Every structure is written in C-alpha cells, then in structure tokens.
Amino acid sequence: GTSADDPICKRGRAFLQDNGGVLMAASWAKFYLCLLGCMEWEGHNSVPAEMWLLPKWFPFHPGRLWCHCRMVYLPMGYLYGQRFVYDKAETDPVIASLRKELYVTPYESIEWDKTRHWVSDMDNYSPIPFAMRTLHNILARYETWSIFQPFKQYVRNMGLKWSLEYMAAEDLQTNFIDIGPVNKVLNMLSAFHGASGDLTHRTVVNHMMRVPDYLWIAEDGMKMQGYNGSQAWDTSFAIQAFAEADLLDDFPKVAKLVYTYLERTQILSTETARSSPAYQYESAPFREKYYRHVSEGGWPFSTSAHGWPISDCTGEGLKGTLCLLRNKNIKAAVERGELKRFSDDRFEKSVNVMLALQNEDGGWATYENNRGFGWYEQLNPSEVFGDIMIDYSYVECSMASLTALYEFHEMFPDHRREEIFHAINKGKDFLKSIQREDGSWYGSWACCFCYGCWFGIEGLVKAGDPHDSPEILKCCEFLLSHQRENGGWGEDFTSCYDKDYAVNGMDAYGDEGSGVVNTGWALLALSAAKCPDVKAIRAGCRYLMKRQLPSGDWPQEGISGVFNRACGITYTAYRNVFPVWALGRCAATYGDALDKED
Known part of the structure; x- marks a missing residue:
C-alpha cells in the first residue's frame, strides 16, 4: 500500500x-x-x-x-x-x-x-x-x-x-517445510495450482500453516529466512562449547534440556517421527524413486520435521550427544529414567548415514553423495550462485563426519571398526588434498579461512596426525600471519566471494579489523594444533575477553555465514558460542601460561 x-x-x-x-x-x-x-x-x-x-x-x-x-x-x-x-x-x-x-x-x-x-x-x-x-x-x-x-x-x-x-x-x-524457502514458496504455489486455486484444499492449508517457520522478525522488520532455522546446528556447537569449557555441571538444567532436544531432533528416530507420513518414504523403493539418500539416524540443520539430514549436522549432533553422555549428571539422569535412553541402534544408524555419505574422493558432501560430474557447472542456469550443480566434498562436512566417527568409535569400539578406520583415513587424505598452498583451507559455509582452518586442523588431529605435521604447522603459520595488532582475527564476506583472505579484515563491521567469531575460530584451530606461540594465543584470548559486554554477551558484528559463495547468512548464536568454546579450550590447553607476561 x-x-x-x-x-x-x-x-x-x-x-x-x-x-x-x-x-x-x-x-x-x-x-x-x-x-x-x-x-x-x-x-x-x-x-x-x-x-x-x-x-x-x-x-x-x-x-x-x-x-x-x-x-x-x-x-x-x-x-x-x-x-x-x-x-x-x-x-x-x-x-x-x-x-x-x-x-x-x-x-x-x-x-x-x-x-x-x-x-x-x-x-x-x-x-x-x-x-x-x-x-x-x-x-x-x-x-x-x-x-x-x-x-x-x-x-x-x-x-x-x-x-x-x-x-x-x-x-x-518434510512435513510441508521443504528443503528451503525458495522451493517452499514455489511448491506451495504449485500445490495451489494443482488444487485448481482452492485455498481450502488440505495440501494448500498444510503448506500455509508452515509459512511461519520461515518468517523472522528482526530489529529492522520481518524477513524470510534462508532456512527454517539453524536450531540443531547451533545447539550442537553450543553444548560442545559448554563441555570443553567444563561448564556442563555449572548449568545442569541446560545440559538436560539440550540432551532432550537432541534426542527429539534425530531424524525419523522417535515414535512421533515414525508415525508421520515421512517415515514411509525411508524405504529403499521410495528413496530410489525420489532421489533421496538414507535419512534415518541423521541430524538436521534445523528441526526433525524438516527431514533432510546433512553430514556435518549429523556429525555435530552425534558429537554433542556423546559429550553429554560422558557427563556424570546426564548419565545419572538417564539411569534414573529422568532422561530418555538412546538405544545403541540409534547411534549405529547415525554412523550408517555418515559412512554412506562419504564420497569417492574421501571427503563428505552435504546432503548426498556426489551424483554428477564437474562439467555440470557448464550448465549452471543461475547467475547469482556458483558451484550449485553437484554436491561437492567440503572441509567442514569432512571434519565433522570423521571426528564424529572417531568419537563414536571411542565409545563403541567394536561397531564397524574397520570401516570406520578406513573412512577416517580416507577423510584425512582428502583434507590434505584440498589444503591450499598457503596452508589454509577455504571455508565454504562461513567467512571463511579462519573457519576452514579450524575444521582442517581439527580433522587432521582427530584423524591421528601429529601436531607437528607439515600440514598443521603450515596452517598455523597462515593463521599467525593474519593475526591483527589488537590480538584478534577478522574476515568479512569478501573472503568467500573472492576466495582470498579479506585484506582489510572486518573493517566495516568489526573492531579495528577483528571480529569475535573469526578470533574464536582461529584460536580453536591453533589450540587444537597445540601451537607453541603462547604469546599469540594470549593476545587472542585477551581480545575476546576485552570484547565481552557487561551482560556476558559478545557484540553482534558482521555476517559470519555464507551459502554458495554469494549469499550471506546471519548466525546470531556464533558470537557467543565460539568465544566461549575458544576460551575454554585455550584455558585447558595452555593453563597458567595464558596469565604470564613475556
């Protein structure tokens, strides 16, 4: 109007x-x-x-x-x-x-x-x-x-x-959520047309009831989200941050709620999910007919109702659940019947999803194995997105999957032992094969090299590489070369777009070119590698502590996520999750050395 x-x-x-x-x-x-x-x-x-x-x-x-x-x-x-x-x-x-x-x-x-x-x-x-x-x-x-x-x-x-x-x-x-907002709207419009324009048709009504899943009221008005949320993804990261910072016992209610949430969110694994129409499509004939990968046992990016498992979300969901089960209070609550027990079968199905998602190159793609060929990109009809035609293997998906397999094996050493070892070793080789000449990894799902370096180093360490391996040392050198004078690290969206480290860091939306999220990722990578440059680690930690607000929050800065190189994604939880995680890991790794002056 x-x-x-x-x-x-x-x-x-x-x-x-x-x-x-x-x-x-x-x-x-x-x-x-x-x-x-x-x-x-x-x-x-x-x-x-x-x-x-x-x-x-x-x-x-x-x-x-x-x-x-x-x-x-x-x-x-x-x-x-x-x-x-x-x-x-x-x-x-x-x-x-x-x-x-x-x-x-x-x-x-x-x-x-x-x-x-x-x-x-x-x-x-x-x-x-x-x-x-x-x-x-x-x-x-x-x-x-x-x-x-x-x-x-x-x-x-x-x-x-x-x-x-x-x-x-x-x-x-997908319970009428659909894989994303673009096809959600178009599927709904198609259903409306297929129902001859009848707004009372059951399919059309079911579609309209799911529209609010994508709506987000922000400070500057209502928007359509790029997904129906990132609930499972953010929660998995957050609880691992709590665990590594040794905070689970300080927040027992949070730990129990997260456990309950992750149990409910595993795809097609609860009584409610199995009683839905979605479950019938998990049979092999339906998956073949509608081009779907196995879903049961995976974790989604958002909600169980969404129904699409992703390799890295499955990996992080599994790791989040396992780290909770290692906590004595959670274990006791499960034994008392206060929390629902995960059957071994559910974990095994999660592993089945990840093993099945490993590509021939040794890496993991997102939702499915790569089914096409590189030349498909010559038929890309979209001008605004790059590399959208096939499901490539990524450093993020590969690290999340192989580290989850490693942690599962520690708890269940006899289940598919040889297959898991083989998958981890192939994944390690893949990570090394895509490391760039400068020692970095390109992060495809966030901004960008600090993120990729964290996944790359974490994956190699968990896969058994020594901390002084050439690949890990080279990545540490790359990160240290980009530390800014204030102790932090910073990249903006241009790193993703240009596939080159942002020259000016986060000048526009950070703090003197640094940002709390990038700094968190860099510190997670360096501390996983046990980087001996304690001075640099100390400076990064102090930068994070300095940036924390009196409320305990960290400031919201520039966009930290990305989709297909050209679409930014806002992850508001990242500004708190990764500083907490990084500080906790650095404290555990370097101890009192962080308090000493050179």
Whole structure:
C-alpha cells in the first residue's frame, strides 16, 4: 500500500532506472516477476519439466543435481510449463503500476525474447556458461516453433504430472517445510495450482500453516529466512562449547534440556517421527524413486520435521550427544529414567548415514553423495550462485563426519571398526588434498579461512596426525600471519566471494579489523594444533575477553555465514558460542601460561 511517491520507493525506483530496470535482473528474480504478471514468460529462459522423463542412466539427469538445485528447479519447471500467472494481473492496479515503475521502456514495447540473457554486472556473479546459453537458445526454439509442439505438449504433460507427484512427496517428507524457502514458496504455489486455486484444499492449508517457520522478525522488520532455522546446528556447537569449557555441571538444567532436544531432533528416530507420513518414504523403493539418500539416524540443520539430514549436522549432533553422555549428571539422569535412553541402534544408524555419505574422493558432501560430474557447472542456469550443480566434498562436512566417527568409535569400539578406520583415513587424505598452498583451507559455509582452518586442523588431529605435521604447522603459520595488532582475527564476506583472505579484515563491521567469531575460530584451530606461540594465543584470548559486554554477551558484528559463495547468512548464536568454546579450550590447553607476561 505504500505510495509510488514515498521517498523509499523513489530511491528504489531511481536505482532500478539507473541500472536498466528489472530486465537486467537475474533469472530467479525474473521468474517471480513472471509469476506476478510483472513480466512476460517469453522473457524467461525455458525450464522444461520433461527433463525428469530422461532415463536415470542419462549423463545429465536432474536427479543427479545437488538437492538444493534440483528442488528449486523442480517447481520452477512445473510453474513455467503451466505458464502460471497471478489470475488478476491484468486488472490489479498494483501490477499495472509495477509494470510502469520497474521498467525504463514502455511495457508493451518490450521484445521479451531478446531480454532472456540480460543481467546486470552487479548480479552476474556466476555468468551463464556458453554451453548453457546455447542450450537456452535451442530450447527457445523448442518452446515456440510449431514443428515441435505436438511432441513438446505430449512429453511436457507427462513431466508436469511427475513434477507434481515429486513435489507432493517432498512436502510429505518434510512435513510441508521443504528443503528451503525458495522451493517452499514455489511448491506451495504449485500445490495451489494443482488444487485448481482452492485455498481450502488440505495440501494448500498444510503448506500455509508452515509459512511461519520461515518468517523472522528482526530489529529492522520481518524477513524470510534462508532456512527454517539453524536450531540443531547451533545447539550442537553450543553444548560442545559448554563441555570443553567444563561448564556442563555449572548449568545442569541446560545440559538436560539440550540432551532432550537432541534426542527429539534425530531424524525419523522417535515414535512421533515414525508415525508421520515421512517415515514411509525411508524405504529403499521410495528413496530410489525420489532421489533421496538414507535419512534415518541423521541430524538436521534445523528441526526433525524438516527431514533432510546433512553430514556435518549429523556429525555435530552425534558429537554433542556423546559429550553429554560422558557427563556424570546426564548419565545419572538417564539411569534414573529422568532422561530418555538412546538405544545403541540409534547411534549405529547415525554412523550408517555418515559412512554412506562419504564420497569417492574421501571427503563428505552435504546432503548426498556426489551424483554428477564437474562439467555440470557448464550448465549452471543461475547467475547469482556458483558451484550449485553437484554436491561437492567440503572441509567442514569432512571434519565433522570423521571426528564424529572417531568419537563414536571411542565409545563403541567394536561397531564397524574397520570401516570406520578406513573412512577416517580416507577423510584425512582428502583434507590434505584440498589444503591450499598457503596452508589454509577455504571455508565454504562461513567467512571463511579462519573457519576452514579450524575444521582442517581439527580433522587432521582427530584423524591421528601429529601436531607437528607439515600440514598443521603450515596452517598455523597462515593463521599467525593474519593475526591483527589488537590480538584478534577478522574476515568479512569478501573472503568467500573472492576466495582470498579479506585484506582489510572486518573493517566495516568489526573492531579495528577483528571480529569475535573469526578470533574464536582461529584460536580453536591453533589450540587444537597445540601451537607453541603462547604469546599469540594470549593476545587472542585477551581480545575476546576485552570484547565481552557487561551482560556476558559478545557484540553482534558482521555476517559470519555464507551459502554458495554469494549469499550471506546471519548466525546470531556464533558470537557467543565460539568465544566461549575458544576460551575454554585455550584455558585447558595452555593453563597458567595464558596469565604470564613475556
């Protein structure tokens, strides 16, 4: 309802006008404009639903794509194939106004087909490769030339039917949360279309009930989250920080609550989860049909209801649970029946998930094994994300998985012993193979090198490498070379984007270029390596202590997380979890030496 003459609208419109209008927007933005009726479908490249009809052995089958990629383009294909448009677009005055305000030329005069590849340089992070542009142009003829229409209509109808069935399975497997917010909205819109626009249809109602899972009211208004939260991920880290800082007995209620939460959150492992429709999809035939990896026993990034296990979340969830079971108060509460006992079978299924997720290169990917090939990136249709076509192996997923296997083996030494040793050794070799020449590891899921170095060193140490191994020493040298004068470390989002350590650290959103989260990661890495430079460790610890607020909190600084190199993620818990963890580990590792002056 905001007027077009509102100062905020004027500024936004001026920006658009100066940059060519929305015809220069990236493809995902254009897709939503088409749905709204603010752009014609001829201005968007083809998303053929019939791709799903290809035989599974076909080298480029959409079922081989990374799950986030395929679950977004699945509903896109359906809505594109149906040419879905808001049904009141031609009479809605808001749409009419937008058609005037968003463009630099009259809407009626635009030759839409010529704009399909237009994108502003500022949005063109991952330019569409030549192969994909060529394929887009071929598909444009396929969409319009009359000679193809009988065949196209026949296979498209089959593809649309399959897409709707596949989305229905995804909805049930995730309790209508879906893997992320993009396909959540598109799945919901597809369900609405499939229900002939009936808002009272059960599927549509179930979808709408889950919308609040993604809404986040922040200081500057309501936003759509990039996931339905990071609850399990943050909780797993937090409780390990408590344990390593020897604080579990100081906060026994917290420890019990976390134990209960982690027990409830293990995927498809509770009576409630097994009584849900999602559980039937765990059978091998359904997993094969809908391209799902084994889920039972894993832990999610967010909630059990979300239903997608991830290798590093499973690893950290398992480690968080095991560290609680080593606590005498938790063990006593379990023995008294105050806390539910984890059966050995549940831990074994968690291990099964992780062992099954190890890639052939020895590393671990995120949700699934890598099913495709590197050349898939030549067919990346998104300009704003890089490396989204297949599920790569990462330092973070690999460390979390192999260290969890190590800790499980310590508690259950006879279960799949040889397989676990073999997996750990392969994982160690993988970590060494992706270490950069300067000694660092690139962190793909946070900002960035301090984070990657922590995972790299931690993984090598737990895998049995000595603290003076060349790889560990080289990484320590890298970290020490980037310590700032105030004792801290700092990186911002540019480290992820440029794949190079941020020259100016956290100048914009930190403290003299340093930040508490990056400093926490660096100290965790150095103390895991038992770095002999106590002076540097002392300076880092003092920096963290200096930055702590009177309330006990640490200040919220710049964005610390990232998704596919170009999308920042805010983790508000990190500012407290990692300073506590780092200080606890450093105190345990260096003891009184931290209090001494050189």
